[in-house]
Amino acid sequence: MRNWILVFALTLAAAIPAAAQPINLDFPGLADRAEEVVDITLDASLLRVAAKFLSGKDADERAVRDMIHGLRGIYVRSYEFAREGEYDRALVDRVKTQLGASWKPLVTVRSKKKENVNIYANMRGEDIIGLVIISAEPREFTVINIDGPVDIERLSSLEGQFGIPNLSKEGSDD
Amino acid sequence: MTAIVPEAIDFPAPLTRAQAGDHDAFAEIIEQHEDMVYSLAYHFFGDRSRSEELAQDVFLQLYRNLGTIESDSHLLFWLRQVTTRRCIDLARRSRLKAVPLEDVELRAVEKHADPLLDRRLKQLVEELPEVQKAVVTLRYQEDLDPSEICRIVGMPVNTVKSHLHRALQSLRRKLEKHS
Amino acid sequence: MNLDNDLKRALRRESPAPGFAGRVLERIERAEETRRKPAWWRAAAASVTLAALLGGYATHKVAEHRRGERAKEQVLAAMRIAGEKVRIAQDEVRAIGSHD
Numbered sequence: 001m002r003n004w005i006l007v008f009a010l011t012l013a014a015a016i017p018a019a020a021q022p023i024n025l026d027f028p029g030l031a032d033r034a035e036e037v038v039d040i041t042l043d044a045s046l047l048r049v050a051a052k053f054l055s056g057k058d059a060d061e062r063a064v065r066d067m068i069h070g071l072r073g074i075y076v077r078s079y080e081f082a083r084e085g086e087y088d089r090a091l092v093d094r095v096k097t098q099l100g101a102s103w104k105p106l107v108t109v110r111s112k113k114k115e116n117v118n119i120y121a122n123m124r125g126e127d128i129i130g131l132v133i134i135s136a137e138p139r140e141f142t143v144i145n146i147d148g149p150v151d152i153e154r155l156s157s158l159e160g161q162f163g164i165p166n167l168s169k170e171g172s173d174d
Numbered sequence: 175m176t177a178i179v180p181e182a183i184d185f186p187a188p189l190t191r192a193q194a195g196d197h198d199a200f201a202e203i204i205e206q207h208e209d210m211v212y213s214l215a216y217h218f219f220g221d222r223s224r225s226e227e228l229a230q231d232v233f234l235q236l237y238r239n240l241g242t243i244e245s246d247s248h249l250l251f252w253l254r255q256v257t258t259r260r261c262i263d264l265a266r267r268s269r270l271k272a273v274p275l276e277d278v279e280l281r282a283v284e285k286h287a288d289p290l291l292d293r294r295l296k297q298l299v300e301e302l303p304e305v306q307k308a309v310v311t312l313r314y315q316e317d318l319d320p321s322e323i324c325r326i327v328g329m330p331v332n333t334v335k336s337h338l339h340r341a342l343q344s345l346r347r348k349l350e351k352h353s
Numbered sequence: 354m355n356l357d358n359d360l361k362r363a364l365r366r367e368s369p370a371p372g373f374a375g376r377v378l379e380r381i382e383r384a385e386e387t388r389r390k391p392a393w394w395r396a397a398a399a400s401v402t403l404a405a406l407l408g409g410y411a412t413h414k415v416a417e418h419r420r421g422e423r424a425k426e427q428v429l430a431a432m433r434i435a436g437e438k439v440r441i442a443q444d445e446v447r448a449i450g451s452h453d
Binding site: 066067069126149151153154 | 220222292
């Protein structure tokens with residue numbers, strides 16, 4: 001009987017998607033050293049609230065409203081530093097090691113001069129049910145975790161829209 | 175021995191009940207056909223939210239036109255036709271931008287197996303011109319012959335064959351170019 | 354490569370999000386409701402809602418509004434950052450592809 005319970009528990013554990021386990025995005029001390037910090041934590045209830053405030057008349061806002069429908073959370077940590085070498089590159093591995101077997105690498109870009117970008121997708125069959133983006137460049141470290149079904153095609157088309165102040169390097173160098 | 179039950183095949187209970195105003199019966203009809211309608215739209219636009227909206231619109235239109243549906247096979251034909259034509263109309267009106275991540279995913283396709291190849295193929299289908307896209311989706315999702323497709327899209331069968339041929343040529347060329 | 358088989362697999366039917374039929378029926382209900390209710394009923398309902406809003410409810414609404422606006426700004430910022438990173442990756446891969 002005990003064996004059956006164990007088997008059942010293991011089966012259940014395997015059936016729970018990795019997305020159910022939140023990814024730890026705490027990087028103690030990093031915010032203190034950074035010049036600019038973006039820290040966004042939106043759980044399912046806040047996303048529902050936000051959806052009500054996204055206009056259905058504005059095409060861009062409607063696109064975002066559609067995208068966040070069904071998401072369980074969005075978490076962003078972005079740190080920008082005054083100088084190079086202010087953060088430990090091992091932080092990238094610390095995030096990667098938290099990703100379970102259902103997470104597949106979609107893209108790995110390595111560049112000496114620009115950013116290193118890693119994109120991982122949490123796959124259920126052929127559906128993406130979560131996304132982790134890790135971007136590491138000499139003076140910036142960004143991790144984004146989107147928990148829930150993501151349409152990455154639409155995500156990439158959102159960049160540079162909505163009239164939000166641009167957080168890109170050009171702006172920060174000023 | 176072959177049992178022939180013409181009435182059960184031609185006029186199944188849910189349709190009759192739905193026509194009499196039974197919402198549960200209409201729900202049964204939706205559940206029976208939702209995958210087909212939704213998938214036609216999804217393979218056309220590659221966008222779940224837009225496909226959901228379009229599929230809902232189709233069933234709403236069906237609800238308002240239930241009285242004109244003559245049989246179960248007519249219902250299936252009607253749904254395929256209305257969905258396909260709505261997809262083509264919507265795409266022509268908005269000239270949707272297909273695209274973004276295809277190159278990025280192509281890299282992944284080379285390393286990984288089927289799910290990403292499927293995704294790549296879906297994207298290539300989405301990039302086809304509207305009519306070719308409709309013809310390919312009806313051919314491969316719904317497993318229809320050109321003679322059946324021509325009734326749905328309202329074109330001569332040879333035109334359908336020609337669209338299908340050009341679409342497949344284009345898909346092959348793009349796949350080979352990237353392989 | 355067998356394109357026919359690959360296409361059949363890639364274009365196989367998929368399901369909408371669970372509860373699709375329910376959502377369609379809700380829309381039908383709403384449409385029917387609007388048709389059934391006389392105009393005076395809608396006017397009366399609007400008056401009651403307005404009165405509630407003008408009362409003590411207003412304060413709660415203001416706080417909720419602020420919370421909503423902030424959540425909206427955060428969502429837009431998060432999506433823009435995520436989109437920017439995906440686009441960077443895409444551009445890099447394209448650049449590599451163009452050298453092949």
